[in-house]
Amino acid sequence: MQGLLVFGRTGQVARELAALAPDATFVGRDRANLTDPAACAALIRAARPRAVINAAAYTAVDRAETDAETARLVNAEAPAAMARACADLGIPFLHISTDYVFDGSGDQPRAEDAP
Numbered sequence: 001m002q003g004l005l006v007f008g009r010t011g012q013v014a015r016e017l018a019a020l021a022p023d024a025t026f027v028g029r030d031r032a033n034l035t036d037p038a039a040c041a042a043l044i045r046a047a048r049p050r051a052v053i054n055a056a057a058y059t060a061v062d063r064a065e066t067d068a069e070t071a072r073l074v075n076a077e078a079p080a081a082m083a084r085a086c087a088d089l090g091i092p093f094l095h096i097s098t099d100y101v102f103d104g105s106g107d108q109p110r111a112e113d114a115p
Contacts, residue, residue, distance in 0.1 A: 005044065007034070
């Protein structure tokens with residue numbers, strides 16, 4: 001069993017995490033295909049880490065409008081598969097999102113078409 005497994009390696013959040021946790025294992029696109037949620041879950045099961053952080057995301061906001069399927073896979077389906085794998089292993093999972101779309105206010109779920 002290894003320590004911390006982080007999805008993401010070159011993005012802003014992952015780089016900051018690397019400075020704070022240099023012994024963590026960071027996986028980038030070369031090892032983690034976020035358009036294949038099952039593969040992400042399999043990677044977690046194979047690594048058997050103590051905890052997982054998802055710092056990877058589809059961040060091309062304008063392109064997400066025309067490539068909605070890929071954005072959904074990367075930002076919803078892959079994190080869901082990661083969370084299920086972590087739950088199965090009984091380990092913590094932290095998914096980092098952004099306030100670029102939602103500012104964190106409110107206490108109710110938001111619809112996809114929420115302003």
